[in-house]
Amino acid sequence: SQQGEEDPQALSIQEGENATMNCSYKTSINNLQWYRQNSGRGLVHLILIRSNEREKHSGRLRVTLDTSKKSSSLLITASRAADTASYFCAQQGFGNEKLTFGTGTRLTIIP
Amino acid sequence: NAGVTQTPKFQVLKTGQSMTLQCAQDMNHNSMYWYRQDPGMGLRLIYYSASEGTTDKGEVPNGYNVSRLNKREFSLRLESAAPSQTSVYFCASTQPGPRSYEQYFGPGTRLTVT
Numbered sequence: 001s002q003q004g005e006e007d008p009q010a011l012s013i014q015e016g017e018n019a020t021m022n023c024s025y026k027t028s029i030n031n032l033q034w035y036r037q038n039s040g041r042g043l044v045h046l047i048l049i050r051s052n053e054r055e056k057h058s059g060r061l062r063v064t065l066d067t068s069k070k071s072s073s074l075l076i077t078a079s080r081a082a083d084t085a086s087y088f089c090a091q092q093g094f095g096n097e098k099l100t101f102g103t104g105t106r107l108t109i110i111p
Numbered sequence: 112n113a114g115v116t117q118t119p120k121f122q123v124l125k126t127g128q129s130m131t132l133q134c135a136q137d138m139n140h141n142s143m144y145w146y147r148q149d150p151g152m153g154l155r156l157i158y159y160s161a162s163e164g165t166t167d168k169g170e171v172p173n174g175y176n177v178s179r180l181n182k183r184e185f186s187l188r189l190e191s192a193a194p195s196q197t198s199v200y201f202c203a204s205t206q207p208g209p210r211s212y213e214q215y216f217g218p219g220t221r222l223t224v225t
Contacts, residue, residue: 009151031212040140042115042201042216043154052215088153090214097142097207098169099214 004102005087012108019076021105023089024069030094032065032072037104044073046087076107078104085110113137115217116139117202118183123191123223132187132220137205142205144169144186144214145177147198160185161207 003004013019026030030074031050033042049065049072056063062075076083086106090099115136124130136143141162146169156169162180172211174196176188187206189196199221203214 030208033213040219043203043214044216045213048213090154091213095214098144098156098159098207099212100156101146103151105142 004091004100005078006089006102006105007088008105009103010106012080012107012110013079014081014110015081017079018085019079019107019109021074021087021107023072023074023101023102025072025089025091026070026102027093029067029091030096031092033064033090033092034061034063034072034074035088035101037088046093048068069072079109081109081111083107084085112116115202115204115215117200117220119220120218121225124189125225126193128192129190130189130192131189132200132222133184134186134217135184135197136202137183137213138174138204138206138215139182140204140206142207143179144205145175145185146201146203147171147196148219148220149198149202157187157200165206167175182189190220192222194224196222197224198222 001013007022033048034046060077087101088104118120118133145157146158158177160166163182205214
């Protein structure tokens with residue numbers, strides 16, 4: 001399997017704290033994407049970072065990419081109860097529109 | 112604009128029964144995908160269609176068939192269901208281009224095979 005790994009598998013933090021999730025992958029990528037999945041729902045796209053980018057921001061989200069280590073991290077700042085969800089990274093290779101998803105991090109925000 | 116819709120939402124089958132999962136998108140996307148999601152496994156690609164009239168196998172195609180009926184619709188068929196096919200199935204679509212390959216997902220079909 002070419003699936004990436006995410007770390008940690010589960011994370012519980014207090015509301016207002018920052019949450020950091022990590023993703024490792026195995027092959028060269030064109031871009032890496034992060035998705036959120038609320039319980040019982042489909043995935044929703046959060047942010048995309050290209051292989052020539054090192055950091056990207058979107059609202060309270062910050063994504064970094066280190067292609068030399070084949071890893072990415074997602075930081076959610078000032079967490080809210082509504083951020084409780086599973087978060088998945090997904091890699092897209094070159095010349096191929098398919099995505100390969102990681103195993104996900106289950107984030108719980110404690111009010 | 113409904114995005115990606117899937118039917119049914121839930122289904123229980125007996126081993127050996129067949130069924131078709133339906134997916135439709137109204138975003139005029141060229142590419143469509145079928146995934147399955149099992150606990151601790153993330154999403155795994157079953158089949159995908161880069162355009163109307165074309166389909167290709169993904170990571171886990173065995174036991175499934177697909178039809179890209181037209182640009183809007185992409186169906187997944189289980190000819191003889193097995194307990195190992197108990198899973199949540201997601202359909203997704205995207206419009207490939209130089210700027211983005213963001214995928215849009217349907218709400219999922221929860222399938223149990225007994």
